[in-house]
Amino acid sequence: MKTLKIIACVAIIAACTVPALPQTAAEKGTQLMKRNDDQPIFQKVKGESELKIYGSTGDLRFMKKLVMASYTESMGTQDQRENYICYFMSPPDDSGNSYLMYNFKTMPDIKYVYLKGIRKAKKVTGADKKLSFFGSDFTNGDIGKPDFTECTYLMLNDEQLMFRGKKFDVFVVESTPKTPEIMRETGYGRKVTYIEKKTLLTLKIEYFDENKIKLKELNLVSFISKNNVLGKKVYYTTGLEMKNVRRGTRTELFFKNMKFEDEAKITPGIFSVEYLTRKWW
Numbered sequence: 476m477k478t479l480k481i482i483a484c485v486a487i488i489a490a491c492t493v494p495a496l497p498q499t500a501a502e503k504g505t506q507l508m509k510r511n512d513d514q515p516i517f518q519k520v521k522g523e524s525e526l527k528i529y530g531s532t533g534d535l536r537f538m539k540k541l542v543m544a545s546y547t548e549s550m551g552t553q554d555q556r557e558n559y560i561c562y563f564m565s566p567p568d569d570s571g572n573s574y575l576m577y578n579f580k581t582m583p584d585i586k587y588v589y590l591k592g593i594r595k596a597k598k599v600t601g602a603d604k605k606l607s608f609f610g611s612d613f614t615n616g617d618i619g620k621p622d623f624t625e626c627t628y629l630m631l632n633d634e635q636l637m638f639r640g641k642k643f644d645v646f647v648v649e650s651t652p653k654t655p656e657i658m659r660e661t662g663y664g665r666k667v668t669y670i671e672k673k674t675l676l677t678l679k680i681e682y683f684d685e686n687k688i689k690l691k692e693l694n695l696v697s698f699i700s701k702n703n704v705l706g707k708k709v710y711y712t713t714g715l716e717m718k719n720v721r722r723g724t725r726t727e728l729f730f731k732n733m734k735f736e737d738e739a740k741i742t743p744g745i746f747s748v749e750y751l752t753r754k755w756w
Contacts, residue, residue, distance in 0.1 A: 504628035504648045508668070511675050512623040515707035516557065519741040520545045521756070522733035524561065528611050531723035537610060540565045542756045543730070546741045551705065555580050558746035559619065562756070569609060573751040576619050583622055586615060589751035596748045605662035612691065612717040612726040616661050625657050626650040626666075636669050638678050638695065645669045645678060658685055674700075676710050692718045696727070704736045711735075 498506070526539040543561040548554075557578040563569040571591035578584050586599035597603075604616035631647040650666040652658040665683040670676070676698060682691040696714030703709045713733070718725040734740075745755035 500630045501628065503630035507630065507646050507648055507670060508623060508626075508628045508650070511668075511670055511677065512620070514675055515703055515705070515709050516547055516550070517545070517701075517709055517711065517735050518547045518550050518704045519736050519739040520711075520733065521739040521741055523731050525727075525729045525731070526609070526611050527727040527729075529725045529727075537566070539563060539569050539609065544739070544741055544745065544756070546743050546746060548743075550703075553580050557620070558743070560746055560750065560755070562751075563609070571752075572609065574608075574618070575746065575748060575751055577746075578619050581624065583625070584619055586619070587748055587751065588615065589748075596751050601660055604660050611728075612719045612724055613728070614662065617693075617717070621650075621666075625661075626652055631667070633672075634669070636671075636678050638671075643678065644672045646672060663690075674710050689720055692720060694718070696729075699733075701735060 521544040522542075524541040524543050526537070526541070527535060528537040528539070530536045541561045541563050543559070545557060545559045548556045548558070557576075559574075559576040559578070561574045563572040573589040575587040575589075575596075576584060577586075587596045588599060589596045599615045605614050607613070608615050608618055627650070629649040629651070631649050634645050634647050635642045636645045637643075646669075648668045648670065650668060652661065652664065658664050662684065663682050664685040664687050667681040667683075668677055669679040671678050676695065678695050680693040681689060682693070684690045694716045695712065696716050698710055698712050698714075700708055700710050711733075713730045715728045716725060717728070742755070744750075
């Protein structure tokens with residue numbers, strides 16, 4: 476009996492000391508993108524935006540100015556919902572157009588576009604997601620955070636990427652749509668994301684079409700860091716550049732005069748279809 480007890484103890488010790496199996500590339504990629512998706516955010520934000528749209532010859536074709544605001548409900552939980560609204564102030568052709576978005580943790584985004592020309596708020600569905608966002612190189616689907624649940628992920632490798640004249644260590648993760656329907660709606664068959672290792676900031680995203688041919692490239696231009704209402708550090712994007720490598724066009728998106736948390740003085744009730752045509756700023 477004593478011998479059996481000794482054997483049993485040895486077996487338990489051996490089982491406890493078996494090394495954990497290394498993560499697969501799919502597990503690593505999924506974990507990284509989940510951490511990226513779960514980064515701290517602000518509860519309240521209000522400011523101004525500029526869309527600068529450049530032609531294939533490098534000429535500035537349009538500059539559009541907007542006011543924007545966001546408010547996050549149930550922040551830091553699985554029920555988190557980010558509400559976002561913006562209103563075009565100029566040029567005259569766009570003044571009065573507006574955009575509303577609800578970003579959820581566990582379900583697809585809900586988005587509305589109001590076009591003054593048709594005097595109607597239109598829900599962004601299906602193939603609408605791959606339409607241009609008000610003539611820019613961004614699509615309706617590009618605006619807002621990517622939907623984590625729509626893709627499968629694969630860790631490709633570690634690299635170094637230049638940002639503001641310095642080299643940064645990054646994780647490189649591939650995203651692939653889970654279904655052919657998602658691919659058709661977004662127009663993307665593959666994305667490659669470059670995530671800075673220390674901050675988990677997304678420094679670059681490469682977009683590939685349904686035939687896996689590179690279509691666009693998004694680059695981070697600028698950001699700020701500041702604590703949110705929960706005391707957690709937030710890395711907030713203040714500048715982005717989207718290049719269409721096929722057409723040679725590009726669009727810059729900048730945020731300025733930003734106010735956060737209590738300074739933003741946001742009223743949660745403004746994030747509704749009704750306020751797409753009403754003054755809230």
